Amino acid sequence: MAVATYEDVAVAIGRPISDTTEQQQVTYWLDAAELVIAARLGDLAVLDQAVLKYVETEAAVAKASNPDGFQSESIDDYTYRFGTETRRVSILDEWWNLLDPQTGSGAFSARPYFEPDTLDTTLDWA
Secondary structure, three states, rough: HHHHHHHHHHHHHOOOOOOOHHHHHHHHHHHHHHHHHHHHHHHHOOOOHHHHHHHHHHHHHHHHOOOOOOOOEEEEOOEEEEEHHOOOOOOOOHHHHHHHHOOOOOOOOOOOOOOOOOOOOOOOOO
């Protein structure tokens, strides 16, 4: 069960979610977000619960903004394009960084420290 609730999503989107079917849908998205997070980071109890709640809520808000997963929408002469992540509940990179700030910023991030390898002299290799 997700840390965030459909009431949190209602506050974030600025309108009540009073329809039972919509409450169930938003709850499903929140649970899906939590499942994705747990699959990547493991035990959710060790995460900052306020950050977890925020990320779950924002993921559900993003899904609620485009529930059908449209790739683009045209209104008059303006076209808004969604990314491919709109088809499912997704966690943005910036949210992953909030959840696990120790992971760095990318494949080529550098650590600001160096720890040399140490030789274990207690092993007898001969």
